[in-house]
Amino acid sequence: MAEHAIAPEALKDNVAAALGALAQSVAVSRGEVTAIVAAGDYLRAMQTLRDAPACRFELLIDLCGVDYSTYGDGAWQGPRFAVVTHLLSVALNQRVRVRVFCPDDEFPVIPSVEGLWAAANWFEREAFDLYGIVFEGHTDLRRILTDYGFIGHPFRKDFPLSGHVEMRYDAERQRVIYEPVTIEPREVVPRVIREDNYGGLH
Template sequence: MADEQTPQPPAPAAPGAPTPAPKAAAPGAAKPEAKAPPAPPGPPDQAPPAGVPAPAFVTALQAGLPGAVEQVSFWVGDWTVIVPGARLLEVSGFLRDTPGCLFTYLSDLTAVDWLARETKRFDIVLCLYSIPLRQRVRVKVRVAEGEAVPSVTGVWPAANWLEREVFDMFGIRFTGHPDLRRILMPDDWQGHPQRKDYPLEGPGELLMESPQDWLKARQAAVDADVK
């Protein structure tokens, strides 16, 4: 299970570039998102308005680990801190153990694929909750294609399956994960379905009905591409 960049086997000579445009209309050729509007470069990550003071855990984090917080954002009542991937473990440990933070509970760990963003394509989002202090914070790490993120399974064992799912769905690797393999998709699946450049249509019914015809059609498409 290499870090697949090709979306699907039927897609002929899938380009690694994020904007594939296979013009061939062969049954095997998968269409990219046709109607979707051009993807935005990323979430705005709005800065907190002037009147809203940062909560104690954000200021504690900024003071405790200087330079770890790249940006603080606030939107519809949720606080988000954006940290560099290299310091994620440090920040996680700090947020879990420091009195005043105590984010002992990892609610969710997921990723977002901002395909059109130039620098770093993925956001890893950790939704943390503090059971004793009843507060939430999101930690966000920006990751480039092919870049690995330190696994937080050592800090929150709950991250185990969640990181597997992110690996399965986005192809983001987690270094130090005890058991990084696919979880929802079959083990021999190619591609990572939640990426925005993953084709929305499969090979269609022809593959099921007569694989021979499907192979011929695919070959024709490849030939046409070569010419």
């Protein structure tokens, strides 16, 4: 039977004590605990969070990539790519968020946690597909959402909104073909309603 959830500050202290030097920081924001760990300590930190008696995060419930290149209107000075994982302890009724930054912006690589939580398999494939983050040690790292032969990683901030290629069915060839994008790039401008009495009572 699950216990009552402990206060975020107490959970923060438990996580910080369990991770020790493996954590760069452990903080509470908006009632949620976030631990930041270095890429070199990521696997050991994650195993500690799974196995430590005060943590027991037996479930990985989410893992995603983040591209910080335009964060703070481009004022961000840290590494470009991060992996954010959410862990759940059913036994202790508690959750934690773990953030780890990829050391190399040009070739973002982070260890896979698939060996610790099987649920990481598809989440890591999704982050690889959409952000180009490579998960070292993953057993089957390939695209999961985009089509075969897709070029680029569509959740990167520098990926064009129109993409690089378009596909259509060619009746003469009787197959789907891929061609360079033919649509013109456009500015996304919010619609302005100019009626004086718009939304008012008549």
